[in-house]
Amino acid sequence: MLYHCFLLIASLRSVVAMETCPTTGMPGIPGIPGMPGRDGREGEKGEKGQPGAVLHGGLDLQKGEKGAPGMMGYAGKRGQNGxxxxxGSSGIAGPPGQPGDPGAVGVQLKAAFSVARGTHEFPQKASIIRFTKVITNINDDYDTESGRFRCRVPGAYYFVFHASLGNKLCVLMKLDQTLIASFCDHRYRRQQVTSGGLAVYLSRNQEVWMETKDYRGMRGQQNGHSIFSGFLLHPH
Known part of the structure; x- marks a missing residue:
């Protein structure tokens, strides 16, 4: 009887406590994990997917499309000479060539000139005598501007001069600054002439000229020409 009274009183207190002032307790210790559940039932079958890319040549690796050309690489080292x-065998002979111009060889082996003084004035002292009036000058071997003959065809030449005097005269014949002969006439008379000449061997591009010395009385008038000449005797 007494036990039931205590239970009744405890129950009443609990009801009163819950209604008047509820108290929150401390959380309890987590429970032990439960056993894994069983697999669920299979789901419904999905819709059919889109078709994939078609493979060519089986399931092996496929060759891709050709790429763009790459940049040119550096030049390699030169290999050894082979x-x-x-x-080779001899080729077929060609047709005969055209005939050359007649006389071309003969022209190359000709050399001759004759030139006269074109002024009545005496030449300058100790200077090259210029003969400016051309009588004959094959291939312009004699230069009227410089007063020099330049050898184009090597060989033996003969040079000669003829001078009408207006006073005493002394001239030098030179070959590339080397004196090869001197001709002097120290006796002056009216209507007097003098001349001289020699043969000499010339190589190609050597030059010959006449030069004054102390006396320079060489006239160049119409009534008294002074002439310098040279010609090839024999080509080398």
Whole structure:
């Protein structure tokens, strides 16, 4: 009887406590994890997917499309020279050439000039005598501006001069600054002439000229020409 009274009183207190002032307790210790559940039932079958890319040639790796050309690489090192090849056979002979111009060889082996003084004035002292009036001058071997003859055809030449005097005269014949002969006439008379000449061997591009010395009385008038000449005797 007494036990039931205590239970009744405790129940009443609990009801009163819950209604008047509820108290929150401390959380309890987590429970032990439960056993894994069983697999669920299979789901419904999904819709059919889109077709994939078609493979060519089986399931192996496929060759892709050709790419763009790459940049040119650096030049490689020069390889070793190969062995000389065998000589080829002789080709077919060509047709005969056109005939050359007649007399071309003969012109090359000709050399001659004759020039006269074109002024009545005496030449300058100790200077090259210029003969400016051309009588004959094959291939312009004698230069009227410089007063020099330049050898184009090597060989033996003969040079000669003829001077009408207006006073005493002494002239030098030179070959490339080397004196080869001197001709002097120290006796002056009216209507007097003097001349001289020699043969000399010339190589190609050597030059010959006449030059004054102390006396320079060489006239160049119409009534008294002074002439310098040279010609090839024999080509080398």
């Amino acid at each position: 062995e000389p090849g065998k000589s």
